[in-house]
Amino acid sequence: ESFLLELDVAFLENAVVLPMDATTARNETVYTNDQIAELCAMSPRLIGFASVDPHNPAAPKQLVDAVEKLGLRGLKLAPPLQQFEPADKKYYAIYEAAQGLNIPVLFHAGMSWEPGSRLKYGQPLGFEDIAADFTGLNIVLAHLAWPWVVDAVALALKYPNVHLDTSALYFDNPKDFLAFAMNHQVPLTVFERSLRKQLLFGSNYPRVEIKNMAKAVRGLGFSEECLDLVMGLNAQRLLAGRSK
Secondary structure, eight states: OHHHHHHTTTOOOOEEOOOOOHHHHHHHSOOOOOHHHHHHHHHEEEOOOOOTTTTTHHHHHHHHHHHTTOOOOOOEEEHHTTTOOOOOOGGHHHHHHHHHTTEEEEOOOSSOSSSTOOOGOOOOOHHHHHHHHHHSSOOEGGGGGGGOOOHHHHHHHTTTTTEEEEOOEEEEEEEEHHHHIIIIISSSHHHHSSSSSHHHOOOOOTSSSSHHHHHHHTTTOOOOOHHIIIIIIHHHHHGGGGGG
16 A cells, blocks of 8 residues: 555556566575565556576576466566576577567666676676567666666667666665766757657666656656656557556
């Protein structure tokens, strides 16, 4: 109930909720696909993504089951936490499964806070081969891939199946951080004019209160048309392949 109130205050209708399977790398699972499905069954406003352990040979089959049996609608992977090189072809079967299911893949990109994680696995250019080899797969790089925002933007400009989300806060507060990343590191006009259909709102909750990130994004200076895309329409398009 508290979470739904968070959405109300931020003037948002839906939220994507995510698990993380780091069984091989950390011997831990941050919620399971079953738990996410159980949570989403409590409210139609919640949209569940799956996660799989990329080191597990059964990962592609597990992803298919999570989508087709549990009703989950996307895949979350975090290479720095799960400790894998995302473009290594040994993981291509996972992307093939996601492409076949017509679901987006949300990658953690950029800096990772987790102890033991490696920054090299989050560098945005490390996802280029996936974007090039799976043109039918919608890829979302979380956190603007900060601090490599320029590289992430270059990737999105070159590959229309690459998207970025705004769930980024690495210093100070959402307003000042996003103003730095999306006005200073890259001009806002690049996002407005060239990437308006490839940018999605993300809150980084619970690290950031949803209302604060929403206010920061709405205060950047986007046109209303662009804001409509960023705050909902782009996500609706990416999720349409597995709509309920």
